[in-house]
Amino acid sequence: MKKNIFLYLFVFAALLALFQYVTGSNMQKALSSDVEKLENQVVKLEDSLQTMHLKVLDMQYFTLENNDDALAYYDHLKLENPSLYIQDKLLETNEQKGDNPLIPYEGMESDFKINKIKVLNHKWILADFSDGKYWGDIIIKYELKDDLSVDFTLAEHLLYAPQDY
Template sequence: MKSKIYLYLFLFVSLICLYLVVSSGNMTKANAETITRLESKVENLKDSLQRSSLKVLDMQYFSLENNDDALAYFEHLNMNNPAAYVADKLLETNAQKGDNPLVPYEGMQNDFKINKIKVLNHKWILTDFSDGKYWGELLIMYELKDDLGVDFTLIDHLLYTQSN
């Protein structure tokens, strides 16, 4: 009787060991597949991040902040961020009643005001303007003087036609 109990116990333990070996093999395969899948996702994310970084660098190519030659024109003024200063001065032209004086069009829905500003270098600014329904762009030349005054001169403009 005692020997049969040991035999059944041995068979029971053997079955448990077999189950554990098989299930651990399956878990190992599943974990390996998960690791491979996650590694490929990480590689895709690295590629995507690199493409995004290149796009950002490409978009920043025409900006005053990344143009050391253009920034050299402002060294004597001891300004931390000349692009922000010029953009603020340009936005002050929106404060006038009516259309912005730099926009050569009359607002159709409301007054034309400058919305977005991109300071390209030490001489040019690209802006977007709108009246809420119609919009366009301006190319503006500017001069930052020693007394920190800024003169703006409109170089070119366009108004997009609305197609509905």
């Protein structure tokens, strides 16, 4: 009787060990495949991050902040951020009552005002304007003077045709 109990305990322990081995092996395979999937996702994310970084650098190519030759024109003015200063001065033209004086169109829904501004270099600005329904783009020539005043001159303009949906 005592012999049979030890035999049953031995068989039970062997089955338990076999069960633990198979379960551990399966868990190891599952974890390995999960790690491999995550590594692949990390590689894809790194690639897409690098692609996005290159796109951002490409988009920033035509900006005053990244144009050392154009920034050299403003070294003597001691402006911390010439681009932001020029944008602020251009947005001040929106404060006048009625349409912005740089926009050669009369607002149809309300007054045309400048919305977005991109200072391209030390001479040109690209801006977008809208009255809420109609919109367009303008290219502005500007001159930042030594007394920190800015003269704006309209170079080109474009009003988009409205699209009814």
